[in-house]
Amino acid sequence: MSNDNPPVDHVIVDEKEPRVESRFEKNLKTKSTWLRLVFMVIFYLIAGLASMVATAVVILGFFFVLFTGEANVHLKRFGGGLAAYIADIVSYLTYNTETKPFPFEGEWPSPKSAETIEPVVGESESSDS
Secondary structure, eight states, X not given: OOTTSOOTTOOOOOTTSOOOOOHHHHHHHOHHHHHHHHHHHHHHHHHXXXXXXXXXXXXXXXXXXXXXXXXXXXXXXXXXXXXXXXXXXXXXXXXXXXXXXXXXXSOOOOOOOTTTSOOOBOHHHHTOO
């Protein structure tokens, strides 16, 4: 082989042509991409905490119905808002919205109004026979 012809597997780059940056490289260097990741990690952790709180609300709600025969309106309202909040977080994490959930941009989501919340009747009332 002569020195005039380089091997086929070597690539000669013409330094005069500007290099076109790929979409991946552009996104890799974008500050908003990394900031989004930070917020996604924060909201993932918040969602885990909210799930634990939801578990506590479920358990408290069950015991309230067990002892009183009816659901606690305040727990129902809080649980509805918490469920909507978790849904907002999942929407943000899955790129269905760019609006950051509470407390960064949005407000705490409103649950259903008290008029549309269905009353829970204890099982003992319907099976007294």
